[in-house]
Amino acid sequence: xxxxxxxxxxxxxxxxxxxxxxxxxxxxxxxxxxxxxxxxxxxxxxxxxxxxxxxxxxxxxxxxxxxxxxxxxxxxxxxxxxxxxxxxxxxxxxxxxxxxxxxxxxxxxxxxxxxxxxxxxxxxxxxxxxxxxxxxxxxxxxxxxxxxxxxxxxxxxxxxxxxxxxxxxxxxxxxxxxxxxxxxxxxxxxxxxxxxxxxxxxxxxxxxxxxxxxxxxxxxxxxxxxxxxxxxxxxxxxxxxxxxxxxxxxxxxxxxxxxxxxxxxxxxxxxxxxxxxxxxxxxxxxxxxxxxxxxxxxxxxxxxxxxxxxxxxxxxxxxxxxxxx
Amino acid sequence: xxxxxxxxxxxxxxxxxxxxxxxxxxxxxxxxxxxxxxxxxxxxxxxxxxxxxxxxxxxxxxxxxxxxxxxxx
Numbered sequence: 001x002x003x004x005x006x007x008x009x010x011x012x013x014x015x016x017x018x019x020x021x022x023x024x025x026x027x028x029x030x031x032x033x034x035x036x037x038x039x040x041x042x043x044x045x046x047x048x049x050x051x052x053x054x055x056x057x058x059x060x061x062x063x064x065x066x067x068x069x070x071x072x073x074x075x076x077x078x079x080x081x082x083x084x085x086x087x088x089x090x091x092x093x094x095x096x097x098x099x100x101x102x103x104x105x106x107x108x109x110x111x112x113x114x115x116x117x118x119x120x121x122x123x124x125x126x127x128x129x130x131x132x133x134x135x136x137x138x139x140x141x142x143x144x145x146x147x148x149x150x151x152x153x154x155x156x157x158x159x160x161x162x163x164x165x166x167x168x169x170x171x172x173x174x175x176x177x178x179x180x181x182x183x184x185x186x187x188x189x190x191x192x193x194x195x196x197x198x199x200x201x202x203x204x205x206x207x208x209x210x211x212x213x214x215x216x217x218x219x220x221x222x223x224x225x226x227x228x229x230x231x232x233x234x235x236x237x238x239x240x241x242x243x244x245x246x247x248x249x250x251x252x253x254x255x256x257x258x259x260x261x262x263x264x265x266x267x268x269x270x271x272x273x274x275x276x277x278x279x280x281x282x283x284x285x286x287x288x289x290x291x292x293x294x295x296x297x298x299x300x301x302x303x304x305x306x307x308x309x310x311x312x313x314x315x316x317x318x319x320x321x322x323x324x325x
Numbered sequence: 326x327x328x329x330x331x332x333x334x335x336x337x338x339x340x341x342x343x344x345x346x347x348x349x350x351x352x353x354x355x356x357x358x359x360x361x362x363x364x365x366x367x368x369x370x371x372x373x374x375x376x377x378x379x380x381x382x383x384x385x386x387x388x389x390x391x392x393x394x395x396x397x398x
Contacts, residue, residue, distance in 0.1 A: 116379065120385055121397055124389065252366060
């Protein structure tokens, strides 16, 4: 992303050609390359494989404070996205990118589909409408109800877990994949669901990242995306439903959000309920904090089936250390 | 670099109606803001219909083979 797009994105949440785009995507370097405008530079992956060619257009410096404040809504370096901005070089390369060949996804190649592949797959399945579910978590019962409630309204469900760098305490990639395999294998109709992973580093930018998640899933051929409570949030930096509210500013996204309140097991209703359907208080909800869940799994304990499917819990427990340290 | 703007003329009575409308509704700071929102919605609707799939029939056959090999089809 060049300087012009960068400025528009942080100020207007759009690229300079008016396309919705809420997070900067920058190629940051320690120092500018020994190149002149118009030179083509080869970019390599960490493993050294050719990844892309960039038509060099110069470099520009970002104001880290401005970036943090406008993109994340905070300058607090306890926010993982802000911390990453402050630890970056701040020197970005401008130029048009051309991808070279298919990238090796490394792990989970068999679960990594490109947007072209998912588009063909959805068409082959005869799906006119597809709802995407973005996740960075092993599935609880509430996630399952969220997905199935959305699936009831469309032809297909695209479960698209994010694999890549995460923060300590998050489930490891292999745990998320195994947990979803267990859930989908046991509890989902085979012809209504596709799972493919997305290799992507979360930025925890809350509402602005929710818009990017929608754009990415539109590229995969989805017509809808589920946006629940505190989508892409971290800590208490964003209001619980801020990620739903921001969609009102983008009438031209080309993918429709499906908004849901949080689902949970209510002991008084004796079933799965949501903030919209259940009149009872938090004291009647069966819920576990991340800390409590980590402790339970650490001690080899299985959460109650009202909170998590036993097959999912067993898939998690099959891993000696399921959480990022 | 800030976004550049241009001027579009609309009938004054319509301008007045929009001013009244946005006075009641939250979220729009000006008539220009409202008109931009509506036009983006309309233009996007047309663009969505016009965008062809970004692959050829040869691509599709190759992709189907990979999807079959992976068990998706």
